[in-house]
Amino acid sequence: MESQIKALHQQLVTKQITCTALVKEKLELLKKNTHNTVNSLLDTLALDLAAKVDAKITKGEEIGLLEGIPFGIKDVYMLQGTFATASSNLLKNYKSAYTATAIQKLLDAGAIPLVKENCDSFGHGSSSENTIFGAVKNAVNTDLVAGGSSGGSAVNVALDYTVFSIGGDTGGSIRQPAGYNNIYGLKPTYGRISRYGLMAYASSTDCVGPLAKSIEDIRIVLNVMSGKDAKDQTSITSSEITEDAILKNTVKTVGYFKNFIENDAIAPKVKADFLQSIEKVKLKGIKVKELDFFPSDILVSTYYTLAMAETASNLSRLDGTNYGNRIEDKNLKETYAVTRSENFSEETKRRIVGGNQVLSQGFSDEIYLKGLAIRDQIAANFTKDFEEVDIILSPVTPMSPPKIGDSLKDPLAMYLSDAYTVGFSLGQLPTLTVPQGTQTGLQITAAKNNEELILKFANFLKDTI
Structure with a gap:
């Protein structure tokens, strides 16, 4: 599909x-939708901004490329004066006191926010079912989950x-629902787009990112949101990616992790489709290399060890004292x-308990510090891989989307659905889901700060697979 923004x-x-x-x-479409994608509509704000765009056009004034373009915001971002619920009971009446840097940059470019979008509460989930607003339904088949945690954003x-x-993507929360x-x-x-104003889940892997129907729209939005921010010390300076730069493929070597494919957990159809995609890439004269990587169960356990530890720490501030839905009891401790007990979802409580266990005396050396050491090994593995290949290609998920309700019955299966996304998060690498190659798409990953190469190869795959 060509750029909707440009059209x-x-x-x-x-x-x-x-x-x-x-x-x-x-x-009107958002009001009528039956996919549970909407937490709150920003109709008054959106129509006010639209009227200003129309006034500029009537006067013959020039408008920017994003000016007047409607967009949605996952409900974990601050937008001053609007609800920021994180799809949780604790924050269901909380209103933002300020605006996230990434969202402000889009507003400054003239884009118009329409909706705060449904998601797993605090980003805790891979299905967008852990929410007080009802499970988000898949855009293709409403019996299936939309993926998570950015399910409402993907479906919209x-x-x-x-x-x-x-x-927002911590361990796959943009890539998996996109797939x-x-x-x-x-x-x-990690750091290309400021996290200021994004509710923290796991601070060392949280990333802001766009979902769209075309590569060009991804490029346009990425350019606007990127850049160093004094309010986020982990943010980095990056170069703008031009339209011409991504039109010609320069990728010569593609790698894939053979243990992802030679694995009992992968569905036969996903495996067959992925290998067929690899063959099509080879036919275009690109060299394909098998790579060794950590087993997927180690990736998942390492990611959740660190993510649960960080979320337990980040959510410790939410006790109803400064903001949130406070429930009084006989004393302050109670x-x-x-x-916290009544307002957090079961999945959030599970992650807080797990995180506190990981960080507790007698366990932190054995579990948490070991997780940090494995993360360093994963980063070193990627450094070595990108000396041998230009990009890494992988399935987004090992299986097709489950039915609504199944993930809630089996949290472990939900965690394992992230097996192919969390490794790239731990490596803090840029990764793009494209809607080709398997039922849930393909994942293109490059070395840090190499989004341009990813978008080039995405354009190539669009015409190849």
Whole structure:
């Protein structure tokens, strides 16, 4: 699909449509939708901004490429004056006091926010079922999960309720739902986009990223959001990626992890489709190399050890004292306990308990520090791999999307669905889901700060597979 952003921009500047009409159309779709993608509509704000865009066009003033383009925001981002619930009972009435840097950059470019989107509570889940707003339904088959935790964002894009959406990816939370709903989803290099104003899940792997229906729209949005931010000391400076730069493929060597494919956990169809994709790449004259990597069970256990530890620490501040849905009890200690017990989801409580166990005296040396050491080994493994290959290709998930309800019955199966995404998160690498190659797409990964190469290869795959 060609760029929706560019197509709509052209229609706006040539007055084929008005921005107000465009926004009203999208809002109406969101109001009527039965996929549980909406936590709150930003209709008053959106229509006010649309009227200003229309006024500029009427006066003959030039508008920017993103000006007047409607988008969605996963409900873990701050947008001043709007609800920021994290799909949780604890924050169901909380309103943002400020705006996240990434969202502010989009507002400064003129993009129009329509909706705060449903997701797994605090990002805890791989199915968008752990939410007070009801399970998000897959865009292709409503009996199936939408993926998580950015499920509402992915479905809104897939069904054209938003032109693009901003998700959050900690261990695969953009890439997996993008794959489940047959769209593009990018987890950039850690730090390329500021995390300021994103509710923290696991601070060492949390990433801001876009979901869209085209590579070009991913590029446009990525450029706008990227950059060093004084409010986020982990943010980095990055170069703009031009449209011309991604049109010609320069990838000569592709690698894939053979233990991902020669694995009992992978569905036969996913395996067969992936290997067929590899053969098509070879036919184009690109060298393909098998790579060795850590077993998927080690990746999953390492990721969840560190992520649970970090989320236990990050969520310790949520006790109803400063903000949130406070439940009074007989004393302060019991108030804290009942507030957290009644307001956190079962999955969030599971992760907090696991994280506190990992960090507790007598366990931290044996478990947490070992997890940190394995993460260092994973990063070293990637450094070696990218000396041998330009990019790494992998399935997004080992299986097709489960039915709604199945993941809630089996949390371990839900964790294992992240087997092919968490390794790249631990390595803090840029990774893009593309809707080709297998039922849940393919994942393209490059060395840090090499999003340009990923987008080049994505364009190549679009015409190859």
